[in-house]
Amino acid sequence: MRKRPVGFTLVAVYVLLIVLAVIYIFPFLVQVATSFKTEPEAASNPLALIPTTWTTAAYKTLFANSDFPLWFRNSFIVTVVVTLGRVFFNSLAGYALARLQFRGRGVVNALVIAVMAVPGVVLLIPKFLVINQLGIYDSFAGMIIPLLADAAGVFIMKNFFESIPASVEEQARIDGAGTFRTFWSIVLPMATPALMTLVILSFQGSWNELNHFIVSTQSPSLTTLTKGVAQLASGQLSQGTQYPLKLAAAALMTVPVAIVFFIFQRRIMNTTSGAVKG
Amino acid sequence: MTDLAAAEKLLDNTTASGTLRLRGLTKEFGNGADKVVAVDAIDLDIEPGEFVTLLGPSGCGKTTTLRMIAGFEDPSGGQVTLDDVNMIDTPPNKRPMAMVFQSYALFPHLKVRDNVAYGLKIRRTPSAKLREEVDLALESMNLSALANRAPNQLSGGQQQRVALARAMVMKPRVLLFDEPLSNLDAKLRERMRIEIRTLQRHLGITSVYVTHDQAEAMSMSDRIVVMNGGRVEQAASPDIIYRQPASVFVADFIGRANFLDVEKETSTQQGRARVKVLGHSVDVPAHPDAPAAEDVVLLLRPESIRLKAVDTRAGGGLGGHEGRVLFSVFYGDHVEYEVETEHGTITAVVADPNVDAIHREGDDVEVSFNAERAWLLPRTRQPG
Numbered sequence: 001m002r003k004r005p006v007g008f009t010l011v012a013v014y015v016l017l018i019v020l021a022v023i024y025i026f027p028f029l030v031q032v033a034t035s036f037k038t039e040p041e042a043a044s045n046p047l048a049l050i051p052t053t054w055t056t057a058a059y060k061t062l063f064a065n066s067d068f069p070l071w072f073r074n075s076f077i078v079t080v081v082v083t084l085g086r087v088f089f090n091s092l093a094g095y096a097l098a099r100l101q102f103r104g105r106g107v108v109n110a111l112v113i114a115v116m117a118v119p120g121v122v123l124l125i126p127k128f129l130v131i132n133q134l135g136i137y138d139s140f141a142g143m144i145i146p147l148l149a150d151a152a153g154v155f156i157m158k159n160f161f162e163s164i165p166a167s168v169e170e171q172a173r174i175d176g177a178g179t180f181r182t183f184w185s186i187v188l189p190m191a192t193p194a195l196m197t198l199v200i201l202s203f204q205g206s207w208n209e210l211n212h213f214i215v216s217t218q219s220p221s222l223t224t225l226t227k228g229v230a231q232l233a234s235g236q237l238s239q240g241t242q243y244p245l246k247l248a249a250a251a252l253m254t255v256p257v258a259i260v261f262f263i264f265q266r267r268i269m270n271t272t273s274g275a276v277k278g
Numbered sequence: 279m280t281d282l283a284a285a286e287k288l289l290d291n292t293t294a295s296g297t298l299r300l301r302g303l304t305k306e307f308g309n310g311a312d313k314v315v316a317v318d319a320i321d322l323d324i325e326p327g328e329f330v331t332l333l334g335p336s337g338c339g340k341t342t343t344l345r346m347i348a349g350f351e352d353p354s355g356g357q358v359t360l361d362d363v364n365m366i367d368t369p370p371n372k373r374p375m376a377m378v379f380q381s382y383a384l385f386p387h388l389k390v391r392d393n394v395a396y397g398l399k400i401r402r403t404p405s406a407k408l409r410e411e412v413d414l415a416l417e418s419m420n421l422s423a424l425a426n427r428a429p430n431q432l433s434g435g436q437q438q439r440v441a442l443a444r445a446m447v448m449k450p451r452v453l454l455f456d457e458p459l460s461n462l463d464a465k466l467r468e469r470m471r472i473e474i475r476t477l478q479r480h481l482g483i484t485s486v487y488v489t490h491d492q493a494e495a496m497s498m499s500d501r502i503v504v505m506n507g508g509r510v511e512q513a514a515s516p517d518i519i520y521r522q523p524a525s526v527f528v529a530d531f532i533g534r535a536n537f538l539d540v541e542k543e544t545s546t547q548q549g550r551a552r553v554k555v556l557g558h559s560v561d562v563p564a565h566p567d568a569p570a571a572e573d574v575v576l577l578l579r580p581e582s583i584r585l586k587a588v589d590t591r592a593g594g595g596l597g598g599h600e601g602r603v604l605f606s607v608f609y610g611d612h613v614e615y616e617v618e619t620e621h622g623t624i625t626a627v628v629a630d631p632n633v634d635a636i637h638r639e640g641d642d643v644e645v646s647f648n649a650e651r652a653w654l655l656p657r658t659r660q661p662g
Contacts, residue, residue: 170350170370170383172396174348174377175400175444176368176371178369
């Protein structure tokens with residue numbers, strides 16, 4: 001008697017969830033499918049998930065007749081350096097704001113939060129002016145240095161460090177460790193979950209960064225994937241819609257972020273249990 | 279159980295136990311109207327090898343005092359000296375001290391062995407010596423079998439032992455304890471008390487132990503420092519603290535106490551006074567300030583009170599030295615009574631009771647006490 005309504009509700013919930021999941025993943029599937037379609041089929045039958053004729057022509061064009069490999073290389077360099085820089089600087093800054101006593105700490109903290117409240121677009125022109133003034137316009141330095149630390153990352157690390165019991169750090173201190181050693185050998189290893197979060201966010205953020213590269217570079221040799229693919233999408237290759245080509249580029253662009261995510265996401269959930277009893 | 283031989287070998291006369299002196303040590307938090315004096319000009323001398331407990335209710339300043347000794351808090355005033363060297367400007371990592379935390383504070387990402395070795399590595403101990411000393415420390419705490427475990431694979435008691443091993447391996451001149459047993463269950467806590475005390479006495483390391491648990495303080499300390507409101511109420515051996523408390527606060531905080539309003543008759547001699555209590559004039563030991571004090575109370579510990587049945591058929595009722603039992607609770611090894619008397623309700627504890635002779639609720643009893651166990655003290659102690 002009671003079983004049927006429960007079963008029905010369950011089915012209804014699952015159906016709803018499946019529908020939502022499909023809506024969510026459908027654009028991605030269309031993207032992958034279209035990248036294997038021929039040009040006419042992509043135009044006539046854009047939403048079909050299975051191409052009638054499979055072709056890798058789009059990928060061939062991408063590697064043979066475009067600067068895709070160069071864009072990929074540029075994106076890779078920028079992303080790796082920015083990710084390493086953010087992990088290093090954000091955790092140092094977060095630790096300082098969480099634990100060190102210094103004059104003006106509250107002000108710095110407020111400024112960090114204030115930066116998060118400013119929309120990035122607003123800062124594009126000031127950024128350009130500063131980069132230009134510093135003489136690093138149209139160089140890797142100009143692309144990388146302004147991204148090396150970000151307010152959100154500092155904020156994440158600060159909050160995590162505050163959750164680490166102070167007694168663990170005090171124990172390290174009384175065992176003879178100085179401030180940097182305590183940070184490096186005790187606090188940072190305990191912050192692995194936050195660091196993993198930061199790696200994913202930084203990697204994904206700098207890999208997908210577009211606005212900053214538009215204002216900091218103009219030379220084609222410094223074009224990143226985002227910029228390159230955006231140019232493709234805005235029709236720089238002329239003739240036709242070029243859907244398969246654009247979507248092949250987009251699909252390839254997704255791969256590194258997906259890899260990084262799958263490698264690091266399992267470690268995000270690790271907790272610092274066992275540090276203290278109570 | 280601890281392995282004293284291994285512990286002794288580890289320390290091997292290399293540790294010179296320190297003399298710790300606190301002079302006018304003060305800590306204030308906040309400014310202006312919000313200012314709170316957590317520790318108010320404490321003076322304390324701790325001799326080499328002495329085990330001193332700071333005891334008091336929460337907020338009394340005991341932990342702040344300990345943290346100033348360790349260097350985790352900067353004093354607002356006063357000095358901490360170790361063997362006549364002022365430590366105030368020495369950061370915690372340069373002080374020859376070790377600390378055992380309430381939370382154990384083990385490094386969760388390091389194995390037991392690496393937790394113990396951490397401080398020695400910072401000191402750049404040569405690897406052969408490091409291994410030997412870590413082994414001895416683990417052995418002394420009976421942890422050798424757990425050396426390669428992670429902290430979260432250990433029980434609370436085992437984690438506590440790791441914390442102790444880690445403190446000992448540093449061969450500190452002063453060992454600090456911040457309520458180290460309060461997260462253990464009652465049985466383990468009792469065992470660890472004995473172990474810590476045995477180890478400390480055997481090795482003779484100067485120790486400062488913070489607790490709010492009076493049983494812990496009574497059972498472990500050479501000297502107990504009872505603190506209240508940032509000040510030292512009394513610093514003395516456990517038996518003095520219990521028998522001759524310096525103030526009503528101390529008497530009330532340590533053990534159970536009956537305070538009887540009594541009238542002072544005369545001061546017979548130094549340290550004694552004659553008072554009228556329960557219908558008798560009795561000569562009792564007195565606090566030095568009691569004879570001069572306007573208002574005095576008589577401290578009677580429940581176990582020094584004796585009750586005797588009154589034959590109600592002979593009439594009588596509530597006479598001067600008689601009382602009526604309000605409650606009686608049988609605990610097996612003792613009986614606890616609440617008795618109404620002319621001085622108010624008092625608590626009496628009778629150990630090893632004869633089951634047939636337990637007084638029932640409503641019984642009239644004759645109340646007497648061991649006068650030598652009583653203690654007359656001023657109601658409010660003059661500050662300073």
